[in-house]
Amino acid sequence: MALASNPRAVVTGGGSGIGRAFCLALAKRGARVLVADINAEAATQTAKDVRSAGGTAESLRCDVSKRDEMFALPDVMTKHFGGTDVIFNNAGVAVGGPVHEIPVDDWEWLMGINLWGVIYGTLAFLPHFRAQKSGHFVNVASAAGLICGPGLAPYNVAKAGVVALSESLSVEVAPDGIGVSVLCPTFIRTNIHTSSRSHGEGTREMGEKMMARAKKSADEIAEITLRSVDRGELYIVPHSDGLWGWRLKRADPEGFYKRIVPRAMKSVSEGKGSGEDGVLASLMNMIRK
Ligand code: NAD
Numbered sequence: 145m146a147l148a149s150n151p152r153a154v155v156t157g158g159g160s161g162i163g164r165a166f167c168l169a170l171a172k173r174g175a176r177v178l179v180a181d182i183n184a185e186a187a188t189q190t191a192k193d194v195r196s197a198g199g200t201a202e203s204l205r206c207d208v209s210k211r212d213e214m215f216a217l218p219d220v221m222t223k224h225f226g227g228t229d230v231i232f233n234n235a236g237v238a239v240g241g242p243v244h245e246i247p248v249d250d251w252e253w254l255m256g257i258n259l260w261g262v263i264y265g266t267l268a269f270l271p272h273f274r275a276q277k278s279g280h281f282v283n284v285a286s287a288a289g290l291i292c293g294p295g296l297a298p299y300n301v302a303k304a305g306v307v308a309l310s311e312s313l314s315v316e317v318a319p320d321g322i323g324v325s326v327l328c329p330t331f332i333r334t335n336i337h338t339s340s341r342s343h344g345e346g347t348r349e350m351g352e353k354m355m356a357r358a359k360k361s362a363d364e365i366a367e368i369t370l371r372s373v374d375r376g377e378l379y380i381v382p383h384s385d386g387l388w389g390w391r392l393k394r395a396d397p398e399g400f401y402k403r404i405v406p407r408a409m410k411s412v413s414e415g416k417g418s419g420e421d422g423v424l425a426s427l428m429n430m431i432r433k
Contacts, residue, residue, distance in 0.1 A: 145278070145280075145321065145323055145376055146373075146374040146375075146376075147173070147229070147230060147280065147370065147373050147374055148229045148230075148278075149173070149174070150173065150174040150175060150176065151170065151173065151175045151176070151229040151230050152175070152176045152221060152225040152226070152227055152228050152229045152230075153166075153167075153170050153175050153176070153177050153178070153228070153229065153230045153231070153232065154177070154178040154180055154217055154221055154228060154230075154231050154232065155167050155170075155177060155178070155179055155180065155231075155232040155234055156180045156181070156206065156208050156231075156232065156233055156234050156235040156261065156265060157180075157181055157182075157208070157234045157235025157236060157284075158177070158179035158180060158181050158187060158190050158203075158232075158234070159179065159181035159183045159185075159186025159187045159189070159190050160181070160183070160186055160190075160334060160335045161332070161334025161335055161336060161362050162234060162284065162329075162332060162334060162362045162365055162366065163179075163181070163190075163232065163234040163235065163284075164186075164190045164193075164362070165361075165362035165363045165365065165366035166232050166234060166282075166366045166369070166370075167179055167190050167191075167193070167194050167199075167201070168190075168193060168194065168197055168363070168366070169363070169366040169367055169369075169370050170194070170199060170370070171193075171194040171195075171197035171198055171199030171201070172197060172198065172199075173199075173370070174198060174199060174200075175194075175199050175200070176199065176200040176201070176224070176225045177191070177194050177199055177200070177201045177202075178201070178202050178203070178204060178217070178220060178221055178224060178225070179191045179194065179201055179202070179203045179204070180203075180204045180205075180206040180208075180217065180235075181203075181204075181205070181206065181235070182205065182206065182207045182208075182235070183205075184203070184204075184205035187203035187204060187205065188203045190203065191203035200225075202220075202224045204217075204220060208233075208235045208257055208260075208261030208262075208264065208265065209256030209257045209260055209261055211260075211264050214261070214264035214265055214268050215264065215267075215268045217231075217265070217268055217269070218268055218269055218272050227272070227276065228269060228272060228273075228279065229278070229279060229280065230279065230280040230281075230282060230373070231265055231269050231279075231280075231281055231282070232282045232284065233261065233262040233265040233266065233281065233282065233283045233284060233306075234282075234284040235257060235261055236257060236258045236261075236284060236286075236336070237253070237254055237257050237258065237336070237339050237340060237341075238254075238296070238299050238336055238337075238339075238340035238341075238351070239251070239253070239254045239296075239298045239299055239340065239341045239342075239343075240295055240296050240299070240340065240341075240342045240343065240344075240347040240348070240350075240351055241295065241342055241343030241344040241347045242294070242295065242343070242344050243297045245343040245344045246297070246298060246343050247343075250298065250341050250343075251298045253341075254298045254299065254302055255298070255301075255302055258299065258302035258303065258306070259301075259302040259305045259306065262283050262284075262305075262306050262309065263309065265281075265283075266281060266283075266309065266313065269281070270317070273317070273320070273322045274317070274320050274322070277320050277321045277322075278321050278322065279321075279322045279323075280322065280323040280324070280325070280373060281310070281313065281322070281323070281324045281325070282325050282327065282369065282373060283306050283309065283310045283324070283325070283326045283327070284306070284326075284327045285303040285304075285306040285307045285310070285326050285327060285328050286299070286303040286328055286329060286330075287328045287329060287330045287381065287383065287385075287386030287389065287390065288300045288303045289302075289303025289304040289305075289306055289307040289326075289328060290304075290307060290328050290381070290386065290389070290390040290393070291386070291389045291390060291393055292304060293405055293408075293409070294405065294409060295344075295347060295350070295409075303328075306326060307326050307328070310324050310325070310326035310378065311326075311378070314378050323373070323376055324378060325369070325372060325373050325377055325378060325379075325380055326378065326379060326380065327365070327369050327380045327382075328379065328380065328381045328382075328386060328390075329360075329365055329381075329382050329383055329386065330358075330383040330385050330386040331354050331355050331357070331358035331383075332355075332358050332360060332361070332362050332365055333355055333356070333358050333361070333362070334355075334362055336355075337351065337352060337355065346413075350412070350413070354412075360382060360383065364382075365382055368380065368382045369382075392404060
């Protein structure tokens with residue numbers, strides 16, 4: 145079902161990057177948006193920008209890893225806008241490095257935001273969507289949740305969890321007229337590196353290199369997402385490297401992890417295959433070999 149006209153939307157992590165881009169794309173549709181972010185100042189700024197772009201907006205400091213703060217969101221939406229049509233479970237952080245070098249505190253920090261934040265957002269709004277027999281969950285995962293490469297295990301685990309939750313939920317809620325979409329991009333230039341925690345030699349540099357070569361902007365990803373939501377699509381995989389990597393993995397999971405991923409990592413570390421086109425070219429070369 146297409147997104148309601150002038151939708152009432154809550155966007156977690158709306159103060160920056162993809163979340164901010166969702167807010168501005170929604171503003172073009174005359175949306176009423178609650179910008180929720182742990183960074184109150186950033187949320188306030190996005191809300192101002194939404195109003196300048198023709199939408200209606202309120203902002204709220206909200207930590208998605210705090211159950212009570214997430215469960216309060218439906219009432220905040222009802223107070224401001226009379227209800228909710230769509231939640232963008234978007235807030236997220238990154239932790240990189242080999243499994244043995246990542247401290248348990250960083251695992252817990254990431255799971256609290258990237259996985260529990262989405263679970264809380266889902267459980268908070270589910271009764272409301274069921275009662276009104278409409279609503280849409282847009283859960284921001286990552287291609288990392290579909291492909292699960294090395295050096296990002298906590299991130300992969302959380303994002304694979306978000307994909308799994310979205311898949312299960314989509315079937316359960318469809319009879320009630322509720323939609324679910326899960327966004328799985330590869331790299332987009334945002335501010336995620338400023339909060340990310342990196343461990344192990346070269347991890348941060350590798351992440352920054354991949355992000356620097358990203359071609360699609362957060363604004364493009366937001367527009368692609370809204371169009372996919374309008375079409376009622378479950379999976380939104382906007383980058384070709386993510387899409388082809390996911391297809392390859394499903395076609396030959398064993399070969400994918402034993403041959404293709406190690407070779408792709410070598411190629412990327414030698415500077416041959418970073419960026420969407422580069423990673424895709426590396427993958428295609430490997431298929432041909
Ligand atoms: P970003 O850092 O630019 O924006 C993330 C926002 O989330 C920030 O405003 C931050 O203050 C907020 N945030 C962080 N912790 C929070 C918390 N506990 N509660 C509420 N808000 C919190 O990053 P981004 O790249 O726009 O990330 C948005 C989402 O996109 C994340 O889920 C991320 O994993 C996902 N993603 C990003 C990329 C990429 O390459 N940038 C790729 C795939 C998926």
